[in-house]
Amino acid sequence: LTLQWFGNKNVKVVEAPVPAITEPKDVICKVTGTTVCGSDLHLYHKEIMQLQAGDILGHEWMGIVDEVGSEVKNVKKGDRVVASFQIACGTCKFCKEGLTSMCDTTNSSSVQEKLYGKPFAGLFGYSHFAGGFAGGQAEYVRCPFGDTNLLKIPDSVPDEKALFLSDIIPTSYHATVCAEVEKGKSVAIWGAGPIGLLAAKWSKLAGARRVIVIDRVKERLALARDTIGCDVINFDEETDVVKAIYKLEPDGVDCGIDAAAFRYTKGLLHGVQRAIGMETDSAEIVNEALRAVRKFGNIALVADYAAMTNQFLIGALMEKGITLRGTGQAPVQKYWKDLLKKVESGEFDPTIILSHRFKIDEFKELYEAFDKKEQGIMKTFVQT
């Protein structure tokens, strides 16, 4: 069984043949767990132009190695593994520097290359926009460059804790590294989705003095406050988020993390391809962060922006001496071994954001519920 895309809000669970090894570095995995990500909704809504009917979706998955190609060295049949959401070659200049998400070779169809000058790594289950690789919302997946893109999981770590090492655990951690979150600092995070909440948790573990989370979804803010111990700001109730931050931190916050990207609430994903037609992204959250961060503070943008923006508060960046950093797609492989240890020891429990469990044949209903954010749906675990 696989989850395939057929059109706007039209996905179906359909039978498909088990994929075969086509390259010597391929690994075929039997999937044991997968999930839906906020970014899958851009596919669901047909906002990506390179989608083709029958595309298998899903970039967050884990499983058991079923078959390995002749050049695979690090994993063998029967190993429990989690896959990184990007597909990196492991041997190009960027991969060798540990910047696997910046891999130069796996996404030859890259639209980004046209716009930004260089391609980025391919992604599982993200259509021909990201290399045309079949995804992990399936019973079996072909994983190219298995030695680079699979991490072995010890038996002591259950599937529900290991799965999120594919994307949101390293991504949220990387955001705190880029924002220079450290012991004693204060942090403001825009967006209480999986990325924002786990970044809040990492900030707390790093010893941040105060973590402020901004959102409008009550259940998400409650999780930030009650489970993670953050201060929260509901932007529907505060007319001025920046003032509310200064009320808590009179000097401004040391670190800002944008884990929201305003366009998502408005449903206005412009997408890189539309960017070529010069549509613009909103700088609203970035500007709030530029105003709320203290002099010589740091801001990291982990939310997905594409293209250009107008009305960017460049004056604050310059006059306040702020360091504004894009995170890129997080280089999962750079962090995942260390972060697995923190999950294994129980120091970091990603299941604080796990809200629902599904079975593979319920995928269509899951997409519908996830799209409507029904019943406080946050992060799901889908058993295959």
Ligand code: NAD
């Ligand atoms: P999500 O949609 O579940 O959460 C975003 C949250 O932001 C929502 O709760 C929404 O209510 C809130 N929000 C909207 N407008 C806001 C505003 N003006 N101020 C404060 N909050 C606001 O998304 P997610 O899965 O947590 O992902 C967050 C972002 O990170 C997305 O843009 C996603 O595409 C991106 N992402 C980046 C990477 C990477 O490697 N860089 C990886 C995964 C996800």
Ligand code: ZN
């Ligand atoms: Zn994801």
Ligand code: ZN
């Ligand atoms: Zn590479």
